[in-house]
Amino acid sequence: MAWSETEFWQPELVWREGAAVFAIAAFHAVQYQSDAFRQSHMVFPAEVQASVSSRQAEYLAGRLLVRYLQQHCGLAVLPLLAGADRCPRWPPGQIGSLSHSDGLVFAALQPAGLAGQSVLGVDIECALSQQQQQLLGTEILSAPELSLGLAAGLTENAVLTLGFSAKESLYKALYPQCRRVMDFSAAELVVITEQHFALRLTQPWSERWRQGGLFRGRYFWRQHRLYTLVLSDDETDSADLMLART
Numbered sequence: 408m409a410w411s412e413t414e415f416w417q418p419e420l421v422w423r424e425g426a427a428v429f430a431i432a433a434f435h436a437v438q439y440q441s442d443a444f445r446q447s448h449m450v451f452p453a454e455v456q457a458s459v460s461s462r463q464a465e466y467l468a469g470r471l472l473v474r475y476l477q478q479h480c481g482l483a484v485l486p487l488l489a490g491a492d493r494c495p496r497w498p499p500g501q502i503g504s505l506s507h508s509d510g511l512v513f514a515a516l517q518p519a520g521l522a523g524q525s526v527l528g529v530d531i532e533c534a535l536s537q538q539q540q541q542l543l544g545t546e547i548l549s550a551p552e553l554s555l556g557l558a559a560g561l562t563e564n565a566v567l568t569l570g571f572s573a574k575e576s577l578y579k580a581l582y583p584q585c586r587r588v589m590d591f592s593a594a595e596l597v598v599i600t601e602q603h604f605a606l607r608l609t610q611p612w613s614e615r616w617r618q619g620g621l622f623r624g625r626y627f628w629r630q631h632r633l634y635t636l637v638l639s640d641d642e643t644d645s646a647d648l649m650l651a652r653t
Contacts, residue, residue, distance in 0.1 A: 410440040412447055416468050418475055427517035427527055428480055429636065431629070433510060434468035436461050443467055450486045468512045469505050476516040477501070494582060504529040504579050513634055526622075528580025528637040532572040540567055547571050552596045559599040568633050569604065570596060573624055576637040577606050580622070585613040602627065606637070
């Protein structure tokens, strides 16, 4: 049976904030076929070929969405490959971030700044399970951070899920420049509202990203999943987040 790209994946939501464009797409792993990379004109890395089909489908969906955003932004359509650390190596002149969760992919892309200093990170998560809360709760958030979220009207589960996802977005934003593995305590939530948050670095991540550095972000729930995005502080005072169906 011939493989159909449109039956495999579809962008559901696209929006712009500042210089960055964000998109959410659904993909159907059951529609994946081993020949899909060739038919989509996508690079099929050896390490992905050696993985299970569900991982191959997830990888392909992410790269298809990145290509879609490259075209949407008028940027060069170049492959998004991974380094030895499995971190995506974004093409020259491009800054992006990518996250997957059970049939969904969340991506962001923008042109690189002239000084190469912009940061961009996204994450998508299901609500933490009770077991995850018990195992990870104190690692994800300190007591003051948890109290901050509860004071904003969030449930304990929502605060912990937000803390996990927001810090994952921050890590994805900074790791390409820092190349350092940092734990949850390396940043703290200092602002939580109904749609926004702010994170402050509690220790130096690099020569540029020092202790006390502030990053703002947005979050929203959609179809029982939490989406978070983080940008450097000077990029988040742009126009309000605007959503538009494709």
